[in-house]
């Protein structure tokens with residue numbers, strides 16, 4: 085026998101459907117109104133025509149796109165390498181900061197000093213110090229400016245990521261450690277198999293958020309000289325006195341961020357569901 | 366044969382004495398129940414035996430070896446003692462099977478197939494073989510505690526410590542855990558259990574120890590401790606419990 089809803093239930097379902105249609109309609113209308121108002125305000129501005137010519141020129145966009153895209157590839161490579169390095173560095177620093185035995189005090193202090201310093205130091209200062217300061221030492225075997233700039237980014241973000249991991253490690257209930265140690269697992273095994281897996285799961289959303297921020301900041305490498313997307317846009321601009329290449333680079337950065345942001349949202353949502361154990365709330 | 370020998374153990378927390386010279390010998394296959402008011406130090410004593418707390422005086426011998434000697438390797442000692450806590454036992458990121466096989470694989474370096482087979486056999490015994498792939502948050506409290514006991518047993522511990530394993534459970538789930546403990550006693554597992562379940566202590570324990578003021582005030586067979594307590598403090602404690610309807 086199949087389930088036959090009562091007239092009461094049918095009436096409720098119909099009401100809910102009507103409500104849904106109504107709210108979709110309201111949202112559509114209000115979006116349209118806001119859109120029209122914004123459009124009118126911007127295009128009605130006194131300097132609109134000049135703005136459009138120097139920032140939104142289709143011709144300049146077409147001309148600059150290949151160079152900016154080539155530069156973007158450098159950003160992508162830099163991002164991948166820096167992200168992996170910063171996560172590993174952050175994990176290492178966070179682990180050092182949570183080691184209890186007294187003999188490790190110097191390491192702990194060093195790790196703490198590192199996170200304080202590099203979280204406080206503006207990235208641009210770190211970048212200049214590494215890209216221009218280090219070569220000034222004239223040491224043999226000094227890596228390229230690109231590598232030095234990458235190191236600056238990794239050091240800065242490693243500090244943030246270390247704090248994210250540390251919060252995650254400390255959020256694991258102490259009785260989990262006790263349970264692991266009482267099974268005979270060593271300190272390292274407890275970290276590796278019990279504490280870190282739980283910590284990493286919990287901090288995945290804020291961690292991905294840091295990666296999104298990092299993705300923008302790899303563009304700062306252009307200040308040190310390597311020809312990435314921003315630098316390419318700058319070169320194009322210098323030739324044509326048109327700022328559209330910057331807008332092109334900006335749009336490309338946003339497009340690049342969309343997948344990472346989408347993954348972040350998805351992971352956050354999944355984590356929230358897991359915690360509440362309920363898929364509907 | 367004496368498995369565990371606790372002698373003159375003291376433990377202080379921030380200068381406050383919690384244990385003031387506890388002595389207790391546990392024989393092979395013996396089941397000892399620790400009873401006493403909340404805060405009397407039952408958990409502390411068990412944690413000292415498992416070296417999760419460091420004693421401030423006295424000695425604890427396991428199979429004749431002094432485990433309170435700072436030169437003893439705590440990891441080695443813990444491998445031979447199983448402990449199950451009141452709550453927060455299982456690792457939430459691992460399936461039931463992975464919870465149980467973690468120590469055999471990582472600590473005892475058992476081959477994977479063997480560890481799985483052993484874990485599944487034990488889970489089967491406690492009626493949870495069908496939950497092997499489930500995660501702890503999908504299990505009832507009673508099921509979780511049974512898995513925690515299996516996880517301790519899979520290492521063939523010389524001694525099993527159970528710290529109020531039923532006190533976080535709803536009354537209808539207590540029975541299944543107590544039945545398992547009774548089974549283990551039948552198998553000859555040496556156990557110390559801290560408990561508030563007086564009727565259970567009475568049925569399953571070979572010896573009952575009443576802890577009060579940091580000392581074992583009275584110990585003996587359950588009939589004697591519950592039926593004809595010698596010490597006035599034991600009598601008072603049991604009277605309070607009876608008044609609360611828990612005996």
Ligand SMILES: Nc1ncnc2c1ncn2[C@@H]1O[C@H](COP(=O)(O)OP(=O)(O)OP(=O)(O)O)[C@@H](O)[C@H]1O
Nearest residue numbers: 378379383401402403404405406407408409410529
């Ligand atoms: N880590 C700690 N730091 C400070 N005090 C502690 C600590 N652990 C336990 N204590 C104190 O030691 C005393 C004994 O605690 P313990 O947990 O051993 O009691 P218990 O007999 O197990 O009680 P319950 O029946 O409520 O579980 C309590 O007064 C408690 O506050």
Ligand SMILES: [Mg+2]
Nearest residue numbers: 407408409529
């Ligand atoms: Mg306790």
